[in-house]
Amino acid sequence: xxxxxxxxxxxxxxxxxxxxxxxxxxxxxxxxxxxxxxxxxxxxxxxxxxxxxxxxxxxxxxxxxxxxxxxxxxxxxxxxxxxxxxxxxxxxxxxxxxxxxxxxxxxxxxxxxxxxxxxxxxxxxxxxxxxxxxxxxxxxxxxxxxxxxxxxxxxxxxxxxxxxxxxxxxxxxxxxxxxxxxxxxxxxxxxxxxxxxxxxxxxxxxxxxxxxxxxxxxxxxxxxxxxxxxxxxxxxxxxxxxxxxxxxxxxxxx
Amino acid sequence: xxxxxxxxxxxxxxxxxxxxxxxxxxxxxxxxxxxxxxxxxxxxxxxxxxxxxxxxxxxxxxxxxxxxxxxxxxxxxxxxxxxxxxxxxxxxxxxxxxxxxxxxxxxxxxxxxxxxxxxxxxxxxxxxxxxxxxxxxxxxxxxxxxxxxxxxxxxxxxxxxxxxxxxxxxxxxxxxxxxxxxxxxxxxxxxxxxxxxxxxxxxxxxxxxxxxxxxxxxxxxxxxxxxxxxxxxxxxxxxxxxxxxxxxxxxxxxxxxxxxxxxxxxxxxxxxxxxxxxxxxxxxxxxxxxxxxxxxxxxxxxxxxxxxxxxxxxxxxxxxxxxxxxxxxxxxxxxxxxxxxxxxxxxxxxxxxxxxxxxxxxxxxxxxxxxxxxxxxxxxxxxxxxxxxxxxx
Numbered sequence: 001x002x003x004x005x006x007x008x009x010x011x012x013x014x015x016x017x018x019x020x021x022x023x024x025x026x027x028x029x030x031x032x033x034x035x036x037x038x039x040x041x042x043x044x045x046x047x048x049x050x051x052x053x054x055x056x057x058x059x060x061x062x063x064x065x066x067x068x069x070x071x072x073x074x075x076x077x078x079x080x081x082x083x084x085x086x087x088x089x090x091x092x093x094x095x096x097x098x099x100x101x102x103x104x105x106x107x108x109x110x111x112x113x114x115x116x117x118x119x120x121x122x123x124x125x126x127x128x129x130x131x132x133x134x135x136x137x138x139x140x141x142x143x144x145x146x147x148x149x150x151x152x153x154x155x156x157x158x159x160x161x162x163x164x165x166x167x168x169x170x171x172x173x174x175x176x177x178x179x180x181x182x183x184x185x186x187x188x189x190x191x192x193x194x195x196x197x198x199x200x201x202x203x204x205x206x207x208x209x210x211x212x213x214x215x216x217x218x219x220x221x222x223x224x225x226x227x228x229x230x231x232x233x234x235x236x237x238x239x240x241x242x243x244x245x246x247x248x249x250x251x252x253x254x
Numbered sequence: 255x256x257x258x259x260x261x262x263x264x265x266x267x268x269x270x271x272x273x274x275x276x277x278x279x280x281x282x283x284x285x286x287x288x289x290x291x292x293x294x295x296x297x298x299x300x301x302x303x304x305x306x307x308x309x310x311x312x313x314x315x316x317x318x319x320x321x322x323x324x325x326x327x328x329x330x331x332x333x334x335x336x337x338x339x340x341x342x343x344x345x346x347x348x349x350x351x352x353x354x355x356x357x358x359x360x361x362x363x364x365x366x367x368x369x370x371x372x373x374x375x376x377x378x379x380x381x382x383x384x385x386x387x388x389x390x391x392x393x394x395x396x397x398x399x400x401x402x403x404x405x406x407x408x409x410x411x412x413x414x415x416x417x418x419x420x421x422x423x424x425x426x427x428x429x430x431x432x433x434x435x436x437x438x439x440x441x442x443x444x445x446x447x448x449x450x451x452x453x454x455x456x457x458x459x460x461x462x463x464x465x466x467x468x469x470x471x472x473x474x475x476x477x478x479x480x481x482x483x484x485x486x487x488x489x490x491x492x493x494x495x496x497x498x499x500x501x502x503x504x505x506x507x508x509x510x511x512x513x514x515x516x517x518x519x520x521x522x523x524x525x526x527x528x529x530x531x532x533x534x535x536x537x538x539x540x541x542x543x544x545x546x547x548x549x550x551x552x553x554x555x556x557x558x559x560x561x562x563x564x565x566x567x568x569x570x571x572x573x574x575x576x577x578x579x580x581x582x583x584x585x586x587x588x589x590x591x592x593x594x595x596x597x598x599x600x601x602x603x604x605x606x607x608x609x610x611x612x613x614x615x616x617x618x619x620x621x622x623x624x625x626x627x628x629x630x631x632x633x634x635x636x637x638x639x640x641x642x643x644x645x646x647x
Contacts, residue, residue, distance in 0.1 A: 051550040055274040073548040099535040103549030124274040149275040176437045
């Protein structure tokens, strides 16, 4: 968690990349992490694959299905990550759905995250109220940030409640959609980014959903601390493999 | 303790609303207004009138004389198979479309497995002149061609769910994704007592007309408003929720739930969720569901397409865990022969889902004076293909 805080204290225009663990091949997880870290990506979101990813579009769904077919599981992921902190210092977040975490055992999962050096979790289907009532103390015990999503439909009142419950950053979903379905940002999105930015929340904002190139990255970071790229990165890795990562990142940051 | 939902949306340990933030405004809006709107006199009047004049309610409570003789007990059949569109599903879609109208929505989405809920949704959309999009697994579209044609005739667009296992659970995922993408103008009509709160309770309330009618009808026929045993089949569990609803907190009524055992509970091809499932999250609800050790949702099997859902409604998960209900299961073979028996003894061709409930008669003994009500949730026209193939007619 301190790694995340340090990052936001020291940098602007933060580039975060989401990728699916165990994709394209089971053993690619750490290779992707190391490549992204060496390219200067600021924050990594490791996707823990799930059979029924409700908030994701077809690209991330398919990469998850493939990863599961490759034999990925929570247990395999933790095994793959056990020495990762000897290799990279970039903040690492696990993004997944709540059921696999529940089955592993929420406390056991958090403990394991802490052991391998994970800094936070994004679990889109673990709602604010459940988190606060049942799990906040466990996350705190293992020094894990919990990252909430907000959308253009989220009320100001709820945004403030989410801000209060957050301790790292808030994930600003760019449009009402699942992942990977936008075709660029218009004035609506800019106005929304500005509106939230003007709320002067305690936590910094990172925009996700719909960032795919330099233009959308620049638009998203105009009013916020950073942006997350997921679907476009999965598409790139599907097409060009791990060797194509440096080019992809240069394309965003050129 | 009550077996109804509590103010937080839970039935015991089960229920809640485990949904991504993108769905929060829609689900929260429903949660806030569903009781209020559905309690309004104008709503109740319109709902009751449509149930009476359009659906054909009240459905009869029929004393099955020959079936009773065979099992040496008193068996009544609640004839939901006589509802318009052929099953109880329409009770819920009528209720939800009236609610959607009052919420100002003009676009309706739904998921369907065998197509019964899809047909019931397409029907009410035609009735109300609303746009209707039904998500259906690509595999189910091939298996259920007549229902796909029905939905199209009724003006609905049928969209194939091509992700995951391409069946009901994936159709549900796609419908939820559609709702995320269209949060303002769209209402999602879930077909069973599943999904995030308030859906399980809302659907149960719309289906509760079944047990409300049974109470009145039994009072007339038996001089008391309750049976000794209330039997229903359970997939997601909407017909069962409706049949149990007014008896949940009446301990004198033994509630019996029949799940689909497929080729045998431990055959690896089964849909007996209460036995095979573990507590987890599916489609926004904490309930019992079939899953791998790692928490990946697995694909159930039953000869009945309406019962092969990997989860079960949170009300039923609680009835199971609290032992309020007696859970039994029927295999494909047991259900098929129970279905055929009803044809021969009573001249009623039941849906294969319903045949599972009928199989309870062979599973356990009932006393001679027991009043046994079986919810005859649907008719078997849609299943003729399966019956023909199974029995080689």
